[in-house]
Amino acid sequence: xxxxxxxxxxxxxxxxxxxxxxxxxxxxxxxxxxxxxxxxxxxxxxxxxxxxxxxxxxxxxxxxxxxxxxxxxxxxxxxxxxxxxxxxxxxxxxxxxxxxxxxxxxxxxxxxxxxxxxxxxxxxxxxxxxxxxxxxxxxxxxxxxxxxxxxxxxxxxxxxxxxxxxxxxxxxxxxxxxxxxxxxxxxxxxxxxxxxxxxxxxxxxxxxxxxxxxxxxxxxxxxxxxxxxxxxxxxxxxxxxxxxxxxxxxxxxxxxxxxxxxxxxxxxxxxxxxxxxxxxxxxxxxxxxxxxxxxxxxxxxxxxxxxxxxxxxxxxxxxxxxxxxxxxxxxxxxxxxxxxxxxxxxxxxxxxxxxxxxxxxxxxxxxxxxxxxxxxxxxxxxxxxxxxxxxxxxxxxxxxxxxxxxxxxxxxxxxxxxxxxxxxxxxxxxxxxxxxxxxxxxxxxxxxxxxxxxxxxxxxxxxxxxxxxxxxxxxxxxxxxxxxxxxxxxxxxxxxxxxxxxxxxxxxxxxxxxxxxxxxxxxxxxxxxxxxxxxxxxxxxxxxxxxxxxxxxxxxxxxxxxxxxxxxxxxxxxxxxxxxxxxxxxxxxxxxxxx
Numbered sequence: 001x002x003x004x005x006x007x008x009x010x011x012x013x014x015x016x017x018x019x020x021x022x023x024x025x026x027x028x029x030x031x032x033x034x035x036x037x038x039x040x041x042x043x044x045x046x047x048x049x050x051x052x053x054x055x056x057x058x059x060x061x062x063x064x065x066x067x068x069x070x071x072x073x074x075x076x077x078x079x080x081x082x083x084x085x086x087x088x089x090x091x092x093x094x095x096x097x098x099x100x101x102x103x104x105x106x107x108x109x110x111x112x113x114x115x116x117x118x119x120x121x122x123x124x125x126x127x128x129x130x131x132x133x134x135x136x137x138x139x140x141x142x143x144x145x146x147x148x149x150x151x152x153x154x155x156x157x158x159x160x161x162x163x164x165x166x167x168x169x170x171x172x173x174x175x176x177x178x179x180x181x182x183x184x185x186x187x188x189x190x191x192x193x194x195x196x197x198x199x200x201x202x203x204x205x206x207x208x209x210x211x212x213x214x215x216x217x218x219x220x221x222x223x224x225x226x227x228x229x230x231x232x233x234x235x236x237x238x239x240x241x242x243x244x245x246x247x248x249x250x251x252x253x254x255x256x257x258x259x260x261x262x263x264x265x266x267x268x269x270x271x272x273x274x275x276x277x278x279x280x281x282x283x284x285x286x287x288x289x290x291x292x293x294x295x296x297x298x299x300x301x302x303x304x305x306x307x308x309x310x311x312x313x314x315x316x317x318x319x320x321x322x323x324x325x326x327x328x329x330x331x332x333x334x335x336x337x338x339x340x341x342x343x344x345x346x347x348x349x350x351x352x353x354x355x356x357x358x359x360x361x362x363x364x365x366x367x368x369x370x371x372x373x374x375x376x377x378x379x380x381x382x383x384x385x386x387x388x389x390x391x392x393x394x395x396x397x398x399x400x401x402x403x404x405x406x407x408x409x410x411x412x413x414x415x416x417x418x419x420x421x422x423x424x425x426x427x428x429x430x431x432x433x434x435x436x437x438x439x440x441x442x443x444x445x446x447x448x449x450x451x452x453x454x455x456x457x458x459x460x461x462x463x464x465x466x467x468x469x470x471x472x473x474x475x476x477x478x479x480x481x482x483x484x485x486x487x488x489x490x491x492x493x494x495x496x497x498x499x500x501x502x503x504x505x506x507x508x509x510x511x512x513x514x515x516x517x518x519x520x521x522x523x524x525x526x527x528x529x530x531x532x533x534x535x536x537x538x539x540x541x542x543x544x545x546x547x548x549x550x551x552x553x554x555x556x557x558x559x560x561x562x563x564x565x566x567x568x569x570x571x572x573x574x575x576x577x578x579x580x581x582x583x584x585x586x587x588x589x590x591x592x593x594x595x
Contacts, residue, residue: 006225007218010190012053013083014071015061019182019214021050024173028054029070032061038171040143040152042128044159045175048213051155054175055124056082059090062151063118078118089115089122096127101134108142111150121150128154129161136163144169177212180204180306186214187221191232196225201246201309202237208287208306209241242276246308249288250317256329257320259358265351278346282337282353289329292318296326328360382498385511425487425517427525433476433515434529441472448507455503463490464500470522476513484518491516523582 012018015025024043031037041058043051060072060082072079081087093107107123115121125131131139143152143166154170156162184203191198206224210217220241228236238245248267255264271281284307291308294301295318299310308314336353340346446469453461466482467490481487490496497514505511517525578592 005219006190006222007048007215010186010193010218012050012057013060013074015057016071018050018054018057019186020178021054021175024054024175027173028058028061032058033068033070035068037062037151039146039150040170041154042159042162042167042170042172043153043155043175044172045157046177046213047157048210048215048217049175049178050214051175052124052126055153055155056090058153059120059122059124059151062120062122063087063089067119087118089118089120091121091123093123093125094127095125095135096130099130099132099135101132101138104131104135104138108138111142112147115149119149122153123150124153124155126155127157128166129156129158133163136166140165140169178214179212180207181303183207183210183212183214183217187217190218190221191225194225196228196232197230198232199234202232202234204306205234205237205241205243209243242280244271244276244281244284246314249284249307250314252285253288253292253317253321256354256357257317261355261358264354264358268347268351268354272347278350279337279340282333282340282350286330286333286337289326289333292321293323293326296323325360329357332356332360382501382511385502385505389511425521425525426515427521429476430471430478430515430517430525431529433473433478434471434525435533436473437471438473441474442469442477444508445469445472445477445504445512448504451507452500452503456500460496460499463496467516472512474510476515478515478517478522480522481516481518484520487516487518 015029018025041055043055045051057072060074060079061067061069063078063082064072065076065078066073074080074083078087082090085092091107093103111121111123113121146152152170154162154166159167159172184200184207187203187206188198202224206217206220209220224232224237224240227240234245237243248271252264252267255261255267268281272278288307291305292314294304295308295310295315299315332353336349340349343349449469453464456464463486464479466486467479469477470480471478479490481490501512501514
């Protein structure tokens with residue numbers, strides 16, 4: 001007889017022989033005993049988890065001569081013919097190669113005929129998600145109301161590709177990936193049947209490589225058995241599957257513990273030279289450190305270990321690493337693994353990850369720099385710069401012999417409640433800045449404005465593109481925004497403000513405080529300040545002394561030894577009609593012409 005693969009020879013023939021899927025077996029067996037089977041079932045799940053095998057077992061149980069029973073007898077003529085695929089009333093249909101509507105119509109035409117020699121005519125449609133849209137539509141009505149003698153069993157690995165109208169007409173069973181223990185127990189049955197000795201650690205390597213699929217595990221076992229001699233050894237499974245032995249992982253961990261970078265990179269280089277995949281190496285390293293964490297947690301979790309065996313030296317190694325270190329190693333490897341999937345230079349990524357692990361000393365990954373310095377938030381950096389500036393000013397005053405006034409750090413203000421109209425400018429603080437504003441300070445801010453914007457990201461500089469510095473003192477400057485939303489976004493973004501003021505400080509040597517105000521609020525603030533500080537009276541006296549002079553565009557408002565406002569307006573703009581026109585059209589589009 002022609003040789004058959006293990007996954008075909010040892011396909012389960014009864015519910016009792018199935019590995020895992022207890023929820024599926026119990027539901028189907030209870031329905032068989034109570035004679036409450038339905039007309040359509042949907043089996044979904046990863047490949048190699050028993051969907052088609054379960055469908056055949058269920059078909060045998062439905063038509064078995066000993067029915068109703070929760071298990072097929074596998075001895076009657078019906079069970080035997082279904083097992084070898086010759087029964088006329090159990091039709092297996094591969095939708096991957098028969099996806100056209102014509103094949104489905106052929107099923108629909110024949111389904112109404114009574115079974116030839118059994119109680120039910122069972123249609124097993126494998127890879128049902130491959131059917132075309134027209135084929136699904138043709139199957140829809142028959143699937144909803146088939147003849148009483150017909151049962152449809154749909155199997156798929158991608159249930160999300162099925163129309164909701166198909167899923168709603170079926171009883172759905174989700175098959176799960178098989179556990180490592182289930183796969184190992186099944187492989188033991190196979191090896192005992194062929195009378196081949198084995199090392200259990202080698203079976204663990206095969207089960208891990210199968211990733212929860214019994215068919216993949218039996219295919220790998222078949223390959224290892226063909227490669228091995230009189231006994232299935234761990235070395236054979238490692239060579240065939242491309243996995244790494246526990247000894248190599250132990251040496252890597254020892255080198256990592258003593259921070260022996262040369263030894264660690266030499267081991268990695270040897271593994272790559274032996275043909276090991278760096279992406280698979282990263283996965284195995286994650287599993288290895290996970291096993292060490294389990295050993296630290298409890299010795300009773302030895303059954304859950306996947307790569308290491310519970311030996312004395314492994315227990316000692318596990319306790320040599322702090323839990324924070326192991327968590328950090330897993331985090332570093334997991335992030336590196338994601339980056340490796342999109343690169344052809346996977347070896348470099350893995351080498352970099354190992355170097356990060358050598359330098360890692362515990363705590364959250366990303367909170368320490370390569371030099372060991374603690375990462376600092378922008379808000380904290382801004383406060384430190386302000387404190388340094390204050391210390392310098394106090395030192396200068398002491399040297400000059402001036403009386404020192406202790407300046408308290410401004411208390412951290414609570415977030416200002418936003419009114420329904422939008423952002424509310426810090427009026428009181430802006431008034432204080434205007435009292436000390438000078439022309440030199442605002443010109444200094446404007447001279448470095450473009451350079452500071454160019455050093456920022458485009459998304460951040462776009463928020464400041466429509467802004468303009470209109471007044472500045474020795475410690476703060478007022479920034480006017482054309483749009484309220486931009487003003488609010490900048491004022492609420494503390495990180496952006498800290499970064500921008502640091503860029504300004506880098507150019508000017510002074511750490512300024514940035515105050516944001518919308519255009520409309522600035523107009524009111526400026527008018528009130530001019531009125532309260534006598535700038536209008538100064539301009540009136542100028543007009544009375546020289547009535548012939550018309551100040552259409554007077555120079556900026558500046559008093560001797562007084563405040564300076566960069567965009568102070570002429571007196572004519574105080575006319576209510578002019579003010580209203582500027583609000584409606586903008587001051588750039590309003591021109592005042594005297595008759």
